[in-house]
Amino acid sequence: MSKAEQNTEVIKEIKTLAQSVYKTIRDGKSPQLSMPLRSLLNVTYDPKEGFFELMGKEKRRTLTASTIRTFAQTLLLMKESKAVVETDDIMTKREAYYVSKNWGDARFNEQPESDAVMDDIEAMMQTNREQLGFIPEEKGGEVAGNLVVIETDPETKQKIEHDCTRYVSGAYSIPSSVEDLKFKTSAKFILDIETAGMFQRLVKHKYWKSANCILVSMGGVPTRACRRFIRRLNDELKLPVYVFTDGDPYGYLNIYRTLKVGSGNAAHINKYFCVPNAKFIGVTPQDIIDYKLPTHPLKDVDVKRVKDGMKNDPFVQHYKEWQKALNQLVTMKKRAEQQAFAAHDLNYVISKYLPEKLKNEKTWLP
Amino acid sequence: MTQIKLAETEQHQTKAHELAKKQREISVAEFFEKNRHLLGFDNKRKALLTAIKEAVDNSLDACEEARILPEISVEIIEMGDERYRVIIEDNGPGIVKAQVPNIFAKLLYGSKFHSLKQSRGQQGIGISAAALYGQLTTGRPIKITSKISPKNPAYYFELSLDTQNNKPIVVKQEEIEWKKDHGIHIELDLEGIYQKGPQSVDAYLKQTAIINPHATIIYTNPKPEQLIFPRVTDQLPTEPKEIKPHPYGIEVGMLIKMLSWTESRTLQSFFTTEFARVGPGTAKEICNKAGILPNHNPREVNRDQAERLLKAMREVKIIAPPTDCISPIGAEDLKKGLKKEINAEFYAATTRPPAVYRGNPFVIECAVAYGGDQPSEEPVRVLRFANRVPLLYQQGGCGSTDAIIQTAWRNYGLSQSKDSIPVGPCTIVVHMASVWVPFTSEAKEAIAHYPEIIKEIKLALQECGRELARYTNKKRKYSDELQKRSYIEKYIPHVGLALEGILGLKKSDREEMEKELREILERTRGELEELGEENEEYDEEFARIGAKEESEEAADTEAEAEEKPKKKKKAKDESEEGKA
Numbered sequence: 018m019s020k021a022e023q024n025t026e027v028i029k030e031i032k033t034l035a036q037s038v039y040k041t042i043r044d045g046k047s048p049q050l051s052m053p054l055r056s057l058l059n060v061t062y063d064p065k066e067g068f069f070e071l072m073g074k075e076k077r078r079t080l081t082a083s084t085i086r087t088f089a090q091t092l093l094l095m096k097e098s099k100a101v102v103e104t105d106d107i108m109t110k111r112e113a114y115y116v117s118k119n120w121g122d123a124r125f126n127e128q129p130e131s132d133a134v135m136d137d138i139e140a141m142m143q144t145n146r147e148q149l150g151f152i153p154e155e156k157g158g159e160v161a162g163n164l165v166v167i168e169t170d171p172e173t174k175q176k177i178e179h180d181c182t183r184y185v186s187g188a189y190s191i192p193s194s195v196e197d198l199k200f201k202t203s204a205k206f207i208l209d210i211e212t213a214g215m216f217q218r219l220v221k222h223k224y225w226k227s228a229n230c231i232l233v234s235m236g237g238v239p240t241r242a243c244r245r246f247i248r249r250l251n252d253e254l255k256l257p258v259y260v261f262t263d264g265d266p267y268g269y270l271n272i273y274r275t276l277k278v279g280s281g282n283a284a285h286i287n288k289y290f291c292v293p294n295a296k297f298i299g300v301t302p303q304d305i306i307d308y309k310l311p312t313h314p315l316k317d318v319d320v321k322r323v324k325d326g327m328k329n330d331p332f333v334q335h336y337k338e339w340q341k342a343l344n345q346l347v348t349m350k351k352r353a354e355q356q357a358f359a360a361h362d363l364n365y366v367i368s369k370y371l372p373e374k375l376k377n378e379k380t381w382l383p
Numbered sequence: 384m385t386q387i388k389l390a391e392t393e394q395h396q397t398k399a400h401e402l403a404k405k406q407r408e409i410s411v412a413e414f415f416e417k418n419r420h421l422l423g424f425d426n427k428r429k430a431l432l433t434a435i436k437e438a439v440d441n442s443l444d445a446c447e448e449a450r451i452l453p454e455i456s457v458e459i460i461e462m463g464d465e466r467y468r469v470i471i472e473d474n475g476p477g478i479v480k481a482q483v484p485n486i487f488a489k490l491l492y493g494s495k496f497h498s499l500k501q502s503r504g505q506q507g508i509g510i511s512a513a514a515l516y517g518q519l520t521t522g523r524p525i526k527i528t529s530k531i532s533p534k535n536p537a538y539y540f541e542l543s544l545d546t547q548n549n550k551p552i553v554v555k556q557e558e559i560e561w562k563k564d565h566g567i568h569i570e571l572d573l574e575g576i577y578q579k580g581p582q583s584v585d586a587y588l589k590q591t592a593i594i595n596p597h598a599t600i601i602y603t604n605p606k607p608e609q610l611i612f613p614r615v616t617d618q619l620p621t622e623p624k625e626i627k628p629h630p631y632g633i634e635v636g637m638l639i640k641m642l643s644w645t646e647s648r649t650l651q652s653f654f655t656t657e658f659a660r661v662g663p664g665t666a667k668e669i670c671n672k673a674g675i676l677p678n679h680n681p682r683e684v685n686r687d688q689a690e691r692l693l694k695a696m697r698e699v700k701i702i703a704p705p706t707d708c709i710s711p712i713g714a715e716d717l718k719k720g721l722k723k724e725i726n727a728e729f730y731a732a733t734t735r736p737p738a739v740y741r742g743n744p745f746v747i748e749c750a751v752a753y754g755g756d757q758p759s760e761e762p763v764r765v766l767r768f769a770n771r772v773p774l775l776y777q778q779g780g781c782g783s784t785d786a787i788i789q790t791a792w793r794n795y796g797l798s799q800s801k802d803s804i805p806v807g808p809c810t811i812v813v814h815m816a817s818v819w820v821p822f823t824s825e826a827k828e829a830i831a832h833y834p835e836i837i838k839e840i841k842l843a844l845q846e847c848g849r850e851l852a853r854y855t856n857k858k859r860k861y862s863d864e865l866q867k868r869s870y871i872e873k874y875i876p877h878v879g880l881a882l883e884g885i886l887g888l889k890k891s892d893r894e895e896m897e898k899e900l901r902e903i904l905e906r907t908r909g910e911l912e913e914l915g916e917e918n919e920e921y922d923e924e925f926a927r928i929g930a931k932e933e934s935e936e937a938a939d940t941e942a943e944a945e946e947k948p949k950k951k952k953k954a955k956d957e958s959e960e961g962k963a
Contacts, residue, residue, distance in 0.1 A: 035885040042900050082867035082904055085874040092881030099885055123877040 020197060023148060024102045030142050031099045035092065038080075050091060051077045052141040057281035062331035067293025069279045069331065078137075089123045090134050098138065101150030107193075109154055110135065136282070145241065145286045147194045157191030157242030159216065159234040162225030163204035164189075164250075168197065181231070188220065188234065195246045200254060207231045207250055208371075209239070209295070211262035211272055215355050215366070224367050228375075231256070239276050241283065244290045247276070251294050258292050259375065264300030264310070265352035266322040266343070269382075270330065273297050278332050297382040298374045302345040305353045308370065311360045312351035323347055336383050410547045415490075415515055422512045423826035427465060429776070430516055431575030432584050433826070434469055435459075437509030438569055439588070440772055442473035443595060444502045445567075449476035450619060453598040457588060459577060461605040466521060467575045472568045477531035480538050487514055487527055487569075488542040488551030501623035501709055501818050503772050513571060515544050520574035524554045528568035530561050537561035577605050582775045588612065590766060590773035593720035594712060594814065615719060620771075624708040626818060627659040630669070630696040632704075632742025639689050642681045650684070650692075651677035659704045669695045706737030706744040711816050712771070717750045725810050726921040728754035728858075731850035732812075735843045740835035745817030747836070749843035751851055753796075754858070757808035763787075763797065765804070767830070768814040774828055781829035783813040786840035795848035796855025809851075813840055871904050 034050070041048040053059065054076045060069035080088045097116055101108050108116065114131040117124045125131040139146045146152070160166075166179040166189060181189045192198075208230050210216045216234035219225070225232050231250065235243055251258050260276060262268030277295045279287025305312060323343045326333045333339050346352065358365045374380060419425060423433035439455060446453035451474060458470040478486060490511050514525040530537035541555035561568075579585055588602050592612035597619050600612040628637075647653040654666035661669075670677040672695035675688055684692065712720075714732040721730060732750035739745070757764070767774040767783050778784055784804070792799045797807035821831035830836065879897045882888060888896070 031885060035882055039882050039886060039888070039896060042896050042903065045899060045903060047903055080878075080900075080904070082871050085870055085878070085904070089874045089877035089881060092878055092885070096881045096884035120877060122873045 020105075024105065027102050027142070027144060027148050028099055030144070031095050034141070035095065038092070047080050049077055049079045050088070050137075050141060051075045052137055053143075053285050055136065055140055055282045055284055057329050057331070060279075060281055060284045060287075060331060062278060062335050064335065067278065068287045068291045069281065069284055070287070071284045086123065087134065090117070090120075090125065090130075091137060093117070093120055093123060094131070094134050095138055098149040098151065102148075106150065107152050108150055109152055111154055113151060140285045143285050145283075145290065147241075152193040153240065153242075157193060157195070157240045157246065158236060159188035159190055159213070160231065160246075161188045161216075161220045162231040163202050163229060164231045165201040167199040167201065182225070184220070186220075188216075191233075191240075191242050191246045193242050195242055195249060198246075198249070200250060202231065202250075202254055202256070203229070204231045204256060205229045206257045206259060206375075207233060207247060209233045209235055209247060209258060209260045209276065210355075211235055211237065211268055212355060215261070218364075219367065222364060222367055224371070227367075228371070235272065235276070238271050241286075241290045244276055244279075244292060247295075248289070248292045251292055258295040259298045260295050261298055261355060261371075262300070263352070263354045264302060264305055264346075265315075265354075266319045266326070266346065268300075269297075269339070269343070270322055270326045270333070274330065274332050298380075299370070300353055300355055300357075301380065301382055302342050302349060303380065304374075305349065305351060308358065308361075310353040310357040312349075312353045312357075315347065315350045315352050319352060320347060338382055342382055410549075413546075415512065415519070415546075419516070421825045422509075423776075423828070424512070424516050426576075427574055428576040428578055429582075430520075430573060431459070431467060431469070431577060432582070432587055432775070433509075434513035434516065434571060434573055434575075435471065435584055436587060436772070437513050438469075438471040438571075439591065439600075440503035441510055442471065442475055442567065443591075443598060443771070445475035446473065446598075447619060447622065448502075450622070451475060452614065452617060452619060453595070454601075455598065456601040456603075457584075458603040459584065459605045460607075461577065462572065465574055465576060467573060467577065467605065469571045469573065470569065472566060474563065474566045477529045477565045477567055479531060480529070483527055483529055483538065483540050484542055484551035484553055487511055487525055487540075488544045490515070490544075490549055500625040501770055501816055503770050510569075511544070513573070514542065515546070517571045517573040518543050521572045523572045526570040528559065528561060530563055530565050533564045537563075585610070587773055587775055589724070590768070590775075591771075593724055593766075594717075594768050594771045594773065596712075596716050596720055615723070616716065620712070621710045623710040623818075624705075626705060626708045626744075627657060629659045629704040629739075629742030630654075630661060630699075630701055631739075632819075633693065633696065635690055635693050638693055639684075639686065642684050642689065645681050647681055649678040650675060650681055653681040660702050665699060665701055668699050671695075672698060703739045704742055704744050706739070706746075708818055709737055709744055709746045709816050711746045711748050712814060714748065714750070717748055717812065717814070721750050721752050721810070721812060722921060725752040725757065726755045727752035727757065727808075727810070729851065729854040731847045731854075733843050733846040735839055735846075738835060738839050740821070740833045743817055743819045743821075745815060745820075745836065745839070747839040747843045748812075748814040748816070749840065749847050750812040751847045752810045752812075753851055753854065754808050757810065759808040760806065762804045762806050763809040763811055766810065766812045768812070769820040769822070769827070769830060770816055771814075772827070774830075776826070777823070777828040780823055782832045782837050783815070783830055783840055785832060786813070786837045786844060787811060789837070790841055790844045790848065792848065795852040796859070797851075811844070811847075813843075815840075868905075871901065875900055875904075 038048040038050070052075065053071050054074040059072050059074040061072055062069055078084055078088065094113065094117070097108070097113065110132055111128060113135060114125055114128040117131055135146055135151055139149065142149070160181050161184055162181055164181040166181065168177050169175070170177060179189050204225070210219070210232060213234050213236055216232060219232055233243070233247060247258055250256055260273050262272050273295070276292055278293065279291035283290060300310070304310065323346070326343065327340065333343065358370055362368070415422070424430040435457060439457065442455050443453055454474045456472045460468040460470070462468055488511060517523060517525060524541040524543040527540045527542065528537055536558045537560065539557050539559045540553060543552045543554055545552050577584070585604060588600055589612065592598065592600055596615045597617070599614045602610045602612070604610070641657055642653065645653050645657055647656055650670050651663060651666040654661045654669060655663055667677050669692065670679070673688065673691040675684070675692065711734050714734045718730050718732040721732070730750065730752050733748065735747045737744050737746050765778060765784065765787060767778065767781060774781065787804060788802060792805035797805040797809055799805035815830055815836065821833060823829045823831050875897050878900065879893045882896065883893045
């Protein structure tokens, strides 16, 4: 679907929703807006599908005196979205919050309020917010290595090529919308890295060249754009995706799990915004032992995160391997950062760890 | 050994002799001087209040006993240099000529100490202590006029106290003309300080009027401003009955006194005639338990035997004393009095059934007034009364305060931190009526902490509290509802604008839609019930009396306050001119 077609589709959808609200009122009834419940409680995991899928629990908002404020805000933000899409413009989440300052009594007092309403609209329309013209503040992630990204200037229709091998320092930034990008590569795999520090080390020593790969720095939990970008590389170029994070529950359950199967909060769009084929190469709890890594004690929040995961996360519940790994970590009461390899040698990761790990599939986690 | 002992004894004797030189009778004046705080004369401000309070309490007691609707006038005249003349006049039964000197100029002389009956006075110490205080601070005698009936002449006395011997000295005595049918007129000069505020004479008289709706009080303060508190009911309170003491409420000293006074010849008859709820069977049981024959002569009971009797009295099971001797104000009258004072939205009052502490029957009454003009960020106002007398001092040391603190007011819609008085727009009234109110001191300022009393007060407060909670809940729902309704008005236009923007509606369509939406939303909300009661009793002038804060600031605020009425008056004059 082209961008223009997509825009027409979104506008049509907004109008349909508004029309149904209008008609219900004219029929003398209280209008309702319904949206999927966005939470881990409302997702299932099926490895055949490969992502968190909605179970169909719905949140229904009937227009009453208590809900009228949020109801009005939802409709007003839909109106703003329509205007933005019609002019093919964008609006950041922060800007949306400021735009609301023109709404008088209905304005948002804090950005979290406008973010929540935005998430509601997104879920209600089963689209992602970029399609509605809303873009997040944060950058999508950085790329270096054997990849050429091609985009078209909408004004001049000229093709612009970004060769990701040509960055000496710095890297290609993943834009907030990646749907219209085209790719060219001869790489054999993609390596997704949690921290910018590790990414820089690998770029500095041109690890992508020796390993013939594409390096992506996620900078913590990957953004939707980053997830979508990797997914498209995986889908269209058939490149395997390996993930390299810190050896702690945050790296496992927040970063890797979100990249692979999506999140509870964005469950309605997980289908497109996750990378089911991703594999976890490290740092695993066993790596901490095998590579004699310097460690830090596990914090209370880490233990809590593991417990929550065991109890509520359908992904963890599905994989015995992950349960075993998480239990191992909790028993060890230790965690290790990916940069801990520097204790052996600054370039130990490049010379020893990554080559060994990439060769030995048995040491990975699903 | 013996020698040493002897020496010791001798030494003791000489010590004793030495001590004996210092031992002499303590005069009442000295006693008073040392214990004036116990009697309510600890400072000049309080002294003025106490003197008036003692006289007014006596007048009210006397009127009720004689079944006369009280009409009392109180006047304070400033004589300069912290000296005041206090004039109190009532329409009571008067006092017979022979008794006047004893009642007004002899400490510990009165009719009330020996009887168990609900009355304001207890000891027979109050008014004579006031007279003594006046005498000590100004050197002037107290002046009394008494008349007992239209047929009798009025007698005028000038009395002072022989402070060495606690005997009255009649300075002057004469027959005079007095137009009144009967009553007492007291004139007393004393050192004092007149100030407004919650512990002032003004506040005392106002609260007295609240709790005695059958009395008319005419009050002239030194400003001079005249305030009239007219009676709101012609119904005299039911006359409290005098009862005999209950065996459970007696101390050993009292028992010994009673044994020596009694006319009974046997212990058995002593118990059955002098005590409440003791029949021949119970009397015998007490004697048996004490190991003394029932036909033993009471006057021959020694101290040891008395103690055994007392122990036996406490051990024997005896039914509770009669409780019909108490005359409470009644929930309705209490509410009425409160409405006059406080412009609130909600009032509740309750009268508990009689209960007993230490063999003394008592009744607790409570009332609350909530909302209206009362400040919501401050601790609640507490009005305490005992036998229809306002208690203005020592709130912190009062059993009623403890009971208020121990009550969980948060359940009733007030905020309250641990171990403190609740905070909120509320006034709490506690009244204890009893044949014997246990005060923590002779100044009668705070109720003692008997568990039975605190429990009853708490029960009464809880009864009021439950009613209050019903109201505060309703009020909260009401304000939520109002909030929601204002939401509807506020946000409907935004729904309209948004839909108009998205769908490109015509203005008329949008307006139609907004109208329909308003109907839909209001349909589901239903009727809004009006809350709060109309208070027709409220009297703004009345409420202001005694409301001013006490402290040094008082002087400043008074200066300001004087400015304001002038301006007001001016405005009033002008408006009247306008009318003319």
